[in-house]
Amino acid sequence: MKKKIKLNPAIRADGKGFLKNLAYDSVIFGFSDGQLKILLMEYHNTGLFALPGGFIQEDEDLNEAVKEGLKERTGLDDIFLEQYYAFGDRRRFDASVLKKILLANGIKPDPDHWMLGRFVTVAYYALINYKNVQPKPDVLSDSCTWYSLNELPLLILDHKEIVEKALNTLRHNLDRKVVGGNLLPQKFTMNELQKVYESILGQELRRSTFQRKMLGMKILRRHQKQFSGKAHKAPYLYSFLKR
Amino acid sequence: MKKKIKLNPAIRADGKGFLKNLAYDSVIFGFSDGQLKILLMEYHNTGLFALPGGFIQEDEDLNEAVKEGLKERTGLDDIFLEQYYAFGDRRRFDASVLKKILLANGIKPDPDHWMLGRFVTVAYYALINYKNVQPKPDVLSDSCTWYSLNELPLLILDHKEIVEKALNTLRHNLDRKVVGGNLLPQKFTMNELQKVYESILGQELRRSTFQRKMLGMKILRRHQKQFSGKAHKAPYLYSFLKR
DNA sequence: TATTATTGTCTCCTTTTGAGACAATAAACA
DNA sequence: TGTTTATTGTCTCAAAAGGAGACAATAATA
Incomplete structure:
Protein backbone atom coordinates (compact mmCIF):
# COMPACT_ATOMS: atom_id res chain seq x y z
CA MET A 1 0.00 0.00 0.00
CA LEU A 174 -16.65 17.32 33.59
CA ASP A 175 -19.74 16.02 35.33
CA ARG A 176 -21.26 14.48 32.22
CA LYS A 177 -18.28 12.52 31.06
CA VAL A 178 -15.48 10.88 32.96
CA VAL A 179 -12.94 12.96 31.29
CA GLY A 180 -10.36 13.58 33.96
CA GLY A 181 -8.61 10.26 33.57
CA ASN A 182 -7.35 11.10 30.10
CA LEU A 183 -4.87 13.51 31.59
CA LEU A 184 -3.25 10.89 33.82
CA PRO A 185 -1.23 7.74 33.33
CA GLN A 186 -3.21 4.52 33.29
CA LYS A 187 -2.69 4.02 37.01
CA PHE A 188 -3.00 6.91 39.41
CA THR A 189 -3.81 7.68 43.00
CA MET A 190 -7.05 9.22 44.18
CA ASN A 191 -5.14 12.32 45.18
CA GLU A 192 -3.74 12.76 41.69
CA LEU A 193 -7.19 12.43 40.18
CA GLN A 194 -8.51 14.99 42.61
CA LYS A 195 -5.76 17.42 41.65
CA VAL A 196 -6.77 17.10 38.02
CA TYR A 197 -10.38 17.88 38.82
CA GLU A 198 -9.37 20.79 40.98
CA SER A 199 -7.21 22.37 38.34
CA ILE A 200 -9.90 22.01 35.70
CA LEU A 201 -12.59 23.46 37.93
CA GLY A 202 -10.29 26.08 39.38
CA GLN A 203 -11.41 25.33 42.90
CA GLU A 204 -10.52 22.98 45.73
CA LEU A 205 -12.62 19.95 46.47
CA ARG A 206 -13.27 18.15 49.72
CA ARG A 207 -11.18 15.02 49.89
CA SER A 208 -13.69 12.67 51.49
CA THR A 209 -16.55 13.81 49.29
CA PHE A 210 -14.50 13.47 46.15
CA GLN A 211 -13.36 9.99 47.04
CA ARG A 212 -16.85 8.86 47.95
CA LYS A 213 -18.24 10.19 44.70
CA MET A 214 -15.58 8.64 42.51
CA LEU A 215 -15.81 5.25 44.18
CA GLY A 216 -19.59 5.45 44.03
CA MET A 217 -19.55 5.70 40.26
CA LYS A 218 -18.15 2.19 39.99
CA ILE A 219 -15.85 3.11 37.16
CA LEU A 220 -12.57 2.69 39.02
CA ARG A 221 -10.61 -0.46 39.51
CA ARG A 222 -8.39 -0.64 42.57
CA HIS A 223 -4.88 -2.01 42.19
CA GLN A 224 -1.94 -2.48 44.53
CA LYS A 225 -0.71 0.22 46.85
CA GLN A 226 1.86 2.74 45.80
CA PHE A 227 4.70 3.12 48.27
CA SER A 228 6.22 6.52 47.92
CA GLY A 229 8.91 6.13 50.57
CA LYS A 230 7.29 8.88 52.60
CA ALA A 231 6.36 8.50 56.23
CA HIS A 232 2.65 7.88 55.93
CA LYS A 233 0.01 5.45 54.77
CA ALA A 234 0.42 4.44 51.14
CA PRO A 235 -2.45 5.20 48.74
CA TYR A 236 -3.97 2.66 46.38
CA LEU A 237 -3.51 2.97 42.65
CA TYR A 238 -6.62 3.10 40.50
CA SER A 239 -7.42 2.79 36.81
CA PHE A 240 -10.57 3.46 34.84
CA LEU A 241 -12.66 0.51 33.76
CA LYS A 242 -12.96 0.10 30.03
CA ARG A 243 -16.34 -0.23 28.44
CA MET B 1 -28.40 55.12 4.56
CA LEU B 174 -31.70 22.33 29.77
CA ASP B 175 -30.40 22.21 33.33
CA ARG B 176 -27.60 24.72 32.75
CA LYS B 177 -29.61 27.43 31.10
CA VAL B 178 -33.19 28.48 31.54
CA VAL B 179 -33.96 27.79 28.01
CA GLY B 180 -37.48 26.47 28.07
CA GLY B 181 -39.16 29.85 28.26
CA ASN B 182 -38.03 30.82 24.79
CA LEU B 183 -40.54 28.41 23.31
CA LEU B 184 -43.51 30.02 25.07
CA PRO B 185 -45.32 33.34 24.99
CA GLN B 186 -44.15 35.89 27.53
CA LYS B 187 -46.78 34.78 30.01
CA PHE B 188 -47.53 31.13 30.56
CA THR B 189 -48.83 28.73 33.15
CA MET B 190 -46.71 26.33 35.13
CA ASN B 191 -48.36 23.46 33.35
CA GLU B 192 -47.40 24.83 29.94
CA LEU B 193 -43.81 25.24 31.05
CA GLN B 194 -43.78 21.69 32.33
CA LYS B 195 -45.09 20.40 29.01
CA VAL B 196 -42.20 22.12 27.24
CA TYR B 197 -39.66 20.52 29.52
CA GLU B 198 -41.30 17.14 29.13
CA SER B 199 -41.28 17.26 25.37
CA ILE B 200 -37.64 18.31 25.26
CA LEU B 201 -36.58 15.63 27.71
CA GLY B 202 -38.87 13.04 26.20
CA GLN B 203 -40.14 11.97 29.60
CA GLU B 204 -42.83 12.93 32.06
CA LEU B 205 -42.03 14.96 35.14
CA ARG B 206 -43.66 15.03 38.54
CA ARG B 207 -45.85 18.06 38.86
CA SER B 208 -45.10 19.01 42.46
CA THR B 209 -41.36 18.51 42.09
CA PHE B 210 -41.24 20.52 38.90
CA GLN B 211 -43.15 23.38 40.42
CA ARG B 212 -41.04 23.41 43.56
CA LYS B 213 -37.86 23.46 41.53
CA MET B 214 -38.95 26.21 39.19
CA LEU B 215 -40.21 28.45 41.96
CA GLY B 216 -37.07 27.74 43.96
CA MET B 217 -34.88 29.17 41.22
CA LYS B 218 -36.36 32.62 41.77
CA ILE B 219 -36.44 33.41 38.10
CA LEU B 220 -40.20 33.49 37.68
CA ARG B 221 -42.52 36.37 38.29
CA ARG B 222 -46.10 35.55 39.19
CA HIS B 223 -48.89 37.51 37.52
CA GLN B 224 -52.65 37.37 37.66
CA LYS B 225 -54.62 34.16 37.34
CA GLN B 226 -55.71 32.81 34.01
CA PHE B 227 -59.37 31.86 33.93
CA SER B 228 -59.95 29.25 31.30
CA GLY B 229 -63.68 28.90 31.80
CA LYS B 230 -63.18 25.32 32.90
CA ALA B 231 -64.60 23.93 36.11
CA HIS B 232 -61.50 23.97 38.27
CA LYS B 233 -59.02 26.20 40.06
CA ALA B 234 -57.39 28.74 37.77
CA PRO B 235 -53.61 28.65 37.41
CA TYR B 236 -51.37 31.68 37.80
CA LEU B 237 -49.55 33.11 34.84
CA TYR B 238 -45.77 33.44 35.09
CA SER B 239 -43.05 35.20 33.17
CA PHE B 240 -39.28 34.97 33.32
CA LEU B 241 -37.41 37.73 35.10
CA LYS B 242 -35.07 39.69 32.87
CA ARG B 243 -31.49 40.16 33.90
C1' DT C 1 -75.35 23.14 47.38
C1' DA C 2 -72.76 19.28 45.78
C1' DT C 3 -69.60 17.81 42.13
C1' DT C 4 -65.48 17.90 39.16
C1' DA C 5 -60.98 18.84 37.58
C1' DT C 6 -56.95 21.17 38.47
C1' DT C 7 -53.88 23.96 41.19
C1' DG C 8 -50.65 25.51 44.96
C1' DT C 9 -48.58 23.83 48.86
C1' DC C 10 -47.29 20.64 52.43
C1' DT C 11 -45.54 16.35 54.45
C1' DC C 12 -42.84 12.26 54.71
C1' DC C 13 -39.15 9.70 53.20
C1' DT C 14 -35.02 8.67 50.55
C1' DT C 15 -30.85 10.10 48.37
C1' DT C 16 -27.11 13.17 47.82
C1' DT C 17 -23.85 16.34 49.50
C1' DG C 18 -21.04 19.07 53.01
C1' DA C 19 -17.99 18.99 56.83
C1' DG C 20 -15.46 16.82 59.80
C1' DA C 21 -13.77 12.75 62.92
C1' DC C 22 -11.08 8.73 63.47
C1' DA C 23 -8.51 4.63 63.12
C1' DA C 24 -4.98 2.54 60.00
C1' DT C 25 -0.43 2.73 58.27
C1' DA C 26 4.44 3.65 56.00
C1' DA C 27 8.42 5.64 57.09
C1' DA C 28 11.36 8.62 60.15
C1' DC C 29 12.98 9.39 64.65
C1' DA C 30 14.27 8.74 69.43
C1' DT D 1 11.62 -1.08 69.83
C1' DG D 2 8.26 2.29 70.81
C1' DT D 3 6.90 7.11 69.31
C1' DT D 4 5.94 10.57 66.05
C1' DT D 5 4.35 12.41 61.52
C1' DA D 6 1.79 12.84 57.39
C1' DT D 7 -1.57 10.88 54.69
C1' DT D 8 -5.13 7.63 53.57
C1' DG D 9 -9.65 4.99 53.60
C1' DT D 10 -13.82 5.03 55.82
C1' DC D 11 -17.39 6.43 58.89
C1' DT D 12 -20.71 9.65 61.13
C1' DC D 13 -23.80 13.39 61.54
C1' DA D 14 -26.20 17.25 59.69
C1' DA D 15 -27.91 19.88 55.81
C1' DA D 16 -29.82 20.10 51.23
C1' DA D 17 -32.17 18.23 47.34
C1' DG D 18 -35.33 15.15 45.21
C1' DG D 19 -39.21 11.54 44.74
C1' DA D 20 -43.95 10.39 45.73
C1' DG D 21 -48.07 11.37 47.25
C1' DA D 22 -51.76 13.94 50.27
C1' DC D 23 -54.79 17.70 50.87
C1' DA D 24 -57.21 21.90 51.03
C1' DA D 25 -58.48 25.72 47.80
C1' DT D 26 -61.09 27.06 43.92
C1' DA D 27 -63.58 28.03 39.20
C1' DA D 28 -67.17 26.47 36.77
C1' DT D 29 -71.06 22.92 36.25
C1' DA D 30 -74.90 20.20 37.48
Missing part, protein backbone atom coordinates in the same frame (compact mmCIF):
# COMPACT_ATOMS: atom_id res chain seq x y z
CA LYS A 2 1.27 3.34 -0.98
CA LYS A 3 1.94 5.64 1.90
CA LYS A 4 0.10 8.90 1.68
CA ILE A 5 2.35 11.88 1.94
CA LYS A 6 0.78 14.90 3.53
CA LEU A 7 2.32 18.11 2.36
CA ASN A 8 2.45 20.87 4.86
CA PRO A 9 -0.02 23.49 3.73
CA ALA A 10 2.32 26.33 4.45
CA ILE A 11 4.78 25.35 1.80
CA ARG A 12 2.19 25.15 -0.94
CA ALA A 13 1.82 28.39 -2.79
CA ASP A 14 -1.66 27.91 -4.12
CA GLY A 15 -3.48 26.18 -1.29
CA LYS A 16 -4.92 23.70 -3.77
CA GLY A 17 -6.28 20.54 -2.33
CA PHE A 18 -7.47 22.23 0.84
CA LEU A 19 -10.89 23.51 1.76
CA LYS A 20 -10.98 27.26 1.37
CA ASN A 21 -11.68 29.64 4.21
CA LEU A 22 -11.66 26.83 6.73
CA ALA A 23 -9.10 25.86 9.37
CA TYR A 24 -8.96 24.09 12.70
CA ASP A 25 -7.22 24.82 15.96
CA SER A 26 -6.69 22.47 18.84
CA VAL A 27 -6.29 23.19 22.51
CA ILE A 28 -4.23 20.27 23.77
CA PHE A 29 -4.41 19.91 27.52
CA GLY A 30 -1.84 18.13 29.63
CA PHE A 31 -1.27 17.93 33.37
CA SER A 32 2.01 18.16 35.25
CA ASP A 33 3.32 19.70 38.45
CA GLY A 34 -0.23 19.95 39.63
CA GLN A 35 -1.14 22.31 36.83
CA LEU A 36 -3.12 22.31 33.62
CA LYS A 37 -0.99 23.10 30.61
CA ILE A 38 -1.51 23.46 26.89
CA LEU A 39 0.68 23.08 23.86
CA LEU A 40 1.69 26.25 22.02
CA MET A 41 3.74 26.81 18.87
CA GLU A 42 6.19 29.63 18.48
CA TYR A 43 6.88 30.77 14.93
CA HIS A 44 10.40 31.29 13.63
CA ASN A 45 11.85 34.71 14.38
CA THR A 46 8.54 36.31 15.17
CA GLY A 47 7.92 35.92 18.87
CA LEU A 48 4.38 34.97 17.90
CA PHE A 49 2.61 32.18 19.75
CA ALA A 50 -0.36 30.22 18.48
CA LEU A 51 -2.41 27.10 19.00
CA PRO A 52 -1.50 24.06 16.93
CA GLY A 53 -3.79 24.01 13.96
CA GLY A 54 -4.03 23.35 10.29
CA PHE A 55 -6.18 22.98 7.23
CA ILE A 56 -8.50 20.34 5.90
CA GLN A 57 -7.81 18.45 2.71
CA GLU A 58 -10.59 18.14 0.19
CA ASP A 59 -10.67 14.37 0.52
CA GLU A 60 -10.50 14.26 4.29
CA ASP A 61 -13.12 14.29 7.03
CA LEU A 62 -12.92 17.31 9.29
CA ASN A 63 -12.48 15.20 12.42
CA GLU A 64 -9.88 13.04 10.73
CA ALA A 65 -7.87 16.05 9.67
CA VAL A 66 -7.70 17.19 13.25
CA LYS A 67 -6.73 13.75 14.52
CA GLU A 68 -4.04 13.60 11.89
CA GLY A 69 -2.67 16.99 12.88
CA LEU A 70 -2.72 15.97 16.50
CA LYS A 71 -0.74 12.89 15.72
CA GLU A 72 1.88 14.95 13.95
CA ARG A 73 2.30 17.22 16.94
CA THR A 74 2.18 14.64 19.70
CA GLY A 75 2.88 11.28 18.12
CA LEU A 76 -0.23 9.95 19.84
CA ASP A 77 -2.92 8.11 17.99
CA ASP A 78 -5.82 7.36 20.24
CA ILE A 79 -6.60 10.64 21.90
CA PHE A 80 -9.59 12.05 23.69
CA LEU A 81 -10.69 14.77 21.30
CA GLU A 82 -13.81 16.89 21.16
CA GLN A 83 -15.02 19.60 18.87
CA TYR A 84 -16.60 22.49 20.72
CA TYR A 85 -17.00 25.65 18.63
CA ALA A 86 -16.53 27.25 15.24
CA PHE A 87 -15.10 30.74 15.49
CA GLY A 88 -16.33 32.77 12.57
CA ASP A 89 -16.18 36.46 13.32
CA ARG A 90 -14.87 38.39 10.37
CA ARG A 91 -12.63 40.53 12.56
CA ARG A 92 -10.96 37.51 14.11
CA PHE A 93 -8.71 37.54 11.12
CA ASP A 94 -5.66 39.75 10.67
CA ALA A 95 -3.70 39.32 7.44
CA SER A 96 -0.69 41.21 8.77
CA VAL A 97 -0.01 38.53 11.36
CA LEU A 98 -0.08 35.76 8.81
CA LYS A 99 2.08 37.81 6.49
CA LYS A 100 4.66 38.28 9.21
CA ILE A 101 4.81 34.55 9.81
CA LEU A 102 5.21 33.78 6.13
CA LEU A 103 7.89 36.45 5.66
CA ALA A 104 9.84 35.13 8.63
CA ASN A 105 9.84 31.76 6.87
CA GLY A 106 11.22 33.19 3.67
CA ILE A 107 7.90 33.18 1.84
CA LYS A 108 6.95 36.45 0.25
CA PRO A 109 3.21 36.18 -0.22
CA ASP A 110 1.18 37.92 -2.88
CA PRO A 111 -1.56 40.14 -1.47
CA ASP A 112 -4.03 37.49 -2.60
CA HIS A 113 -2.09 34.56 -1.16
CA TRP A 114 -4.62 32.03 0.07
CA MET A 115 -3.33 32.07 3.63
CA LEU A 116 -3.97 35.78 3.89
CA GLY A 117 -7.69 35.36 3.33
CA ARG A 118 -10.41 35.06 5.87
CA PHE A 119 -10.76 31.80 7.80
CA VAL A 120 -13.43 30.29 9.95
CA THR A 121 -11.75 27.97 12.42
CA VAL A 122 -13.27 24.93 14.04
CA ALA A 123 -11.89 24.49 17.54
CA TYR A 124 -11.21 21.20 19.31
CA TYR A 125 -9.82 20.33 22.68
CA ALA A 126 -7.80 17.24 23.48
CA LEU A 127 -6.76 15.61 26.73
CA ILE A 128 -3.52 13.71 26.78
CA ASN A 129 -1.12 12.12 29.18
CA TYR A 130 1.69 14.59 29.54
CA LYS A 131 4.34 11.94 30.04
CA ASN A 132 3.63 10.16 26.77
CA VAL A 133 4.44 13.13 24.62
CA GLN A 134 7.42 14.70 22.94
CA PRO A 135 5.80 17.64 21.13
CA LYS A 136 7.11 18.40 17.66
CA PRO A 137 6.99 21.77 15.90
CA ASP A 138 5.80 22.02 12.31
CA VAL A 139 7.54 23.61 9.36
CA LEU A 140 6.57 27.16 10.20
CA SER A 141 7.41 27.03 13.88
CA ASP A 142 10.55 26.37 15.88
CA SER A 143 8.95 25.11 19.03
CA CYS A 144 5.92 23.30 20.31
CA THR A 145 6.00 23.26 24.08
CA TRP A 146 3.89 23.26 27.20
CA TYR A 147 2.67 26.42 28.84
CA SER A 148 0.86 26.61 32.10
CA LEU A 149 -2.60 28.09 31.73
CA ASN A 150 -1.70 30.68 34.35
CA GLU A 151 1.24 32.01 32.40
CA LEU A 152 0.36 31.96 28.75
CA PRO A 153 2.31 34.22 26.42
CA LEU A 154 0.46 36.64 24.19
CA LEU A 155 -1.35 34.65 21.51
CA ILE A 156 -2.11 35.65 17.94
CA LEU A 157 -5.55 36.55 16.65
CA ASP A 158 -8.34 35.31 18.88
CA HIS A 159 -6.47 32.28 20.19
CA LYS A 160 -6.73 33.48 23.76
CA GLU A 161 -10.50 33.44 23.46
CA ILE A 162 -10.36 29.98 21.91
CA VAL A 163 -8.41 28.68 24.90
CA GLU A 164 -10.82 30.23 27.36
CA LYS A 165 -13.82 28.71 25.69
CA ALA A 166 -12.09 25.33 25.62
CA LEU A 167 -11.57 25.46 29.36
CA ASN A 168 -15.16 26.47 29.94
CA THR A 169 -16.43 23.64 27.80
CA LEU A 170 -14.16 21.19 29.57
CA ARG A 171 -15.53 22.34 32.91
CA HIS A 172 -19.10 21.88 31.83
CA ASN A 173 -18.44 18.42 30.46
CA LYS B 2 -28.25 52.70 1.72
CA LYS B 3 -30.07 49.49 2.32
CA LYS B 4 -27.98 46.43 1.86
CA ILE B 5 -29.46 44.02 -0.58
CA LYS B 6 -28.71 40.42 0.13
CA LEU B 7 -28.73 38.32 -2.98
CA ASN B 8 -29.87 34.82 -2.57
CA PRO B 9 -26.85 32.61 -3.06
CA ALA B 10 -28.75 30.16 -5.19
CA ILE B 11 -29.34 32.60 -7.99
CA ARG B 12 -25.71 33.58 -8.27
CA ALA B 13 -23.90 31.47 -10.77
CA ASP B 14 -20.39 31.91 -9.47
CA GLY B 15 -20.82 31.91 -5.72
CA LYS B 16 -18.61 34.96 -5.49
CA GLY B 17 -18.82 36.94 -2.32
CA PHE B 18 -19.44 33.86 -0.21
CA LEU B 19 -17.05 31.81 1.84
CA LYS B 20 -16.19 28.65 -0.02
CA ASN B 21 -16.91 25.18 1.27
CA LEU B 22 -18.81 26.56 4.23
CA ALA B 23 -22.51 26.64 5.00
CA TYR B 24 -24.81 26.77 7.97
CA ASP B 25 -27.99 24.94 8.91
CA SER B 26 -30.42 25.83 11.61
CA VAL B 27 -32.76 23.64 13.59
CA ILE B 28 -35.57 25.98 14.56
CA PHE B 29 -37.64 24.62 17.42
CA GLY B 30 -41.17 25.67 18.16
CA PHE B 31 -43.82 24.29 20.49
CA SER B 32 -47.50 23.77 19.81
CA ASP B 33 -50.18 21.20 20.55
CA GLY B 34 -47.97 19.91 23.32
CA GLN B 35 -45.27 18.91 20.86
CA LEU B 36 -41.84 20.02 19.79
CA LYS B 37 -41.69 20.98 16.15
CA ILE B 38 -39.08 22.21 13.73
CA LEU B 39 -39.15 24.22 10.54
CA LEU B 40 -38.42 22.39 7.30
CA MET B 41 -38.15 23.60 3.71
CA GLU B 42 -39.48 21.65 0.78
CA TYR B 43 -37.81 22.32 -2.55
CA HIS B 44 -39.80 22.98 -5.71
CA ASN B 45 -40.90 19.84 -7.53
CA THR B 46 -38.47 17.54 -5.80
CA GLY B 47 -40.18 16.16 -2.72
CA LEU B 48 -36.91 16.89 -0.93
CA PHE B 49 -36.96 18.26 2.59
CA ALA B 50 -34.14 20.10 4.30
CA LEU B 51 -33.26 22.33 7.22
CA PRO B 52 -33.26 26.06 6.61
CA GLY B 53 -29.70 27.08 5.90
CA GLY B 54 -27.47 29.21 3.79
CA PHE B 55 -24.05 30.56 3.10
CA ILE B 56 -21.81 33.15 4.69
CA GLN B 57 -20.82 36.34 2.94
CA GLU B 58 -17.18 37.28 2.94
CA ASP B 59 -17.87 40.48 4.87
CA GLU B 60 -20.19 38.94 7.41
CA ASP B 61 -19.67 37.30 10.80
CA LEU B 62 -20.69 33.66 10.91
CA ASN B 63 -23.15 34.22 13.74
CA GLU B 64 -24.59 37.27 12.03
CA ALA B 65 -25.14 35.37 8.81
CA VAL B 66 -27.17 32.79 10.68
CA LYS B 67 -29.19 35.44 12.51
CA GLU B 68 -29.86 37.15 9.21
CA GLY B 69 -31.02 33.91 7.61
CA LEU B 70 -33.22 33.22 10.59
CA LYS B 71 -34.82 36.60 10.28
CA GLU B 72 -35.60 35.95 6.63
CA ARG B 73 -37.31 32.69 7.45
CA THR B 74 -39.20 33.76 10.55
CA GLY B 75 -39.34 37.55 10.54
CA LEU B 76 -38.03 37.47 14.10
CA ASP B 77 -35.08 39.50 15.21
CA ASP B 78 -34.16 38.71 18.76
CA ILE B 79 -34.00 34.97 18.90
CA PHE B 80 -32.42 32.46 21.23
CA LEU B 81 -29.76 30.95 19.01
CA GLU B 82 -26.85 28.67 19.78
CA GLN B 83 -24.17 27.08 17.71
CA TYR B 84 -23.54 23.47 18.62
CA TYR B 85 -21.55 21.55 16.02
CA ALA B 86 -19.73 21.71 12.71
CA PHE B 87 -20.50 18.72 10.51
CA GLY B 88 -17.51 18.02 8.32
CA ASP B 89 -17.50 14.45 7.13
CA ARG B 90 -16.57 14.23 3.51
CA ARG B 91 -19.34 11.73 2.78
CA ARG B 92 -22.00 13.99 4.19
CA PHE B 93 -22.08 15.59 0.81
CA ASP B 94 -23.95 14.32 -2.22
CA ALA B 95 -23.73 16.40 -5.39
CA SER B 96 -26.64 14.60 -7.05
CA VAL B 97 -29.07 15.94 -4.47
CA LEU B 98 -27.95 19.52 -4.96
CA LYS B 99 -28.05 19.06 -8.70
CA LYS B 100 -31.61 17.84 -8.54
CA ILE B 101 -32.64 20.88 -6.56
CA LEU B 102 -30.96 23.26 -8.97
CA LEU B 103 -32.43 21.52 -12.00
CA ALA B 104 -35.91 21.69 -10.51
CA ASN B 105 -35.40 25.43 -10.22
CA GLY B 106 -34.44 25.80 -13.85
CA ILE B 107 -30.73 26.10 -13.19
CA LYS B 108 -28.56 23.76 -15.19
CA PRO B 109 -25.33 23.63 -13.22
CA ASP B 110 -21.90 22.97 -14.67
CA PRO B 111 -20.20 19.96 -13.11
CA ASP B 112 -17.96 22.41 -11.28
CA HIS B 113 -20.77 24.67 -10.12
CA TRP B 114 -19.84 25.96 -6.70
CA MET B 115 -22.91 24.55 -5.00
CA LEU B 116 -22.00 21.05 -6.09
CA GLY B 117 -18.76 21.09 -4.15
CA ARG B 118 -18.07 19.84 -0.70
CA PHE B 119 -19.41 21.83 2.26
CA VAL B 120 -18.72 21.81 5.95
CA THR B 121 -21.83 23.03 7.69
CA VAL B 122 -22.00 24.77 11.03
CA ALA B 123 -25.19 23.83 12.83
CA TYR B 124 -27.26 26.05 15.11
CA TYR B 125 -30.43 25.55 17.02
CA ALA B 126 -32.97 28.24 17.76
CA LEU B 127 -35.93 28.41 20.12
CA ILE B 128 -38.84 30.57 19.13
CA ASN B 129 -42.38 31.30 20.11
CA TYR B 130 -44.48 29.40 17.63
CA LYS B 131 -47.28 31.94 17.63
CA ASN B 132 -45.09 34.84 16.58
CA VAL B 133 -44.07 33.29 13.31
CA GLN B 134 -45.25 33.09 9.76
CA PRO B 135 -42.48 31.02 8.14
CA LYS B 136 -41.42 32.08 4.66
CA PRO B 137 -39.81 29.85 2.03
CA ASP B 138 -36.73 31.03 0.14
CA VAL B 139 -36.18 31.19 -3.60
CA LEU B 140 -35.38 27.52 -4.02
CA SER B 141 -38.19 26.16 -1.92
CA ASP B 142 -41.93 26.36 -2.07
CA SER B 143 -42.68 25.83 1.58
CA CYS B 144 -41.26 26.39 5.00
CA THR B 145 -43.52 24.78 7.56
CA TRP B 146 -43.61 23.09 10.92
CA TYR B 147 -43.12 19.37 11.36
CA SER B 148 -43.51 17.49 14.55
CA LEU B 149 -40.30 15.80 15.64
CA ASN B 150 -42.14 12.50 15.77
CA GLU B 151 -43.20 12.64 12.16
CA LEU B 152 -40.39 14.15 10.18
CA PRO B 153 -40.27 13.49 6.46
CA LEU B 154 -37.13 12.05 4.92
CA LEU B 155 -34.43 14.71 5.01
CA ILE B 156 -31.61 15.28 2.54
CA LEU B 157 -27.97 14.51 3.23
CA ASP B 158 -27.21 14.20 6.95
CA HIS B 159 -29.91 16.60 8.08
CA LYS B 160 -31.57 13.94 10.16
CA GLU B 161 -28.38 13.52 12.15
CA ILE B 162 -28.12 17.28 12.53
CA VAL B 163 -31.60 17.41 14.03
CA GLU B 164 -30.87 14.58 16.44
CA LYS B 165 -27.71 16.21 17.68
CA ALA B 166 -29.58 19.49 18.13
CA LEU B 167 -32.13 17.80 20.33
CA ASN B 168 -29.43 16.11 22.37
CA THR B 169 -27.60 19.35 22.88
CA LEU B 170 -30.81 21.08 23.87
CA ARG B 171 -31.48 18.38 26.44
CA HIS B 172 -28.05 18.71 27.95
CA ASN B 173 -28.29 22.47 28.16
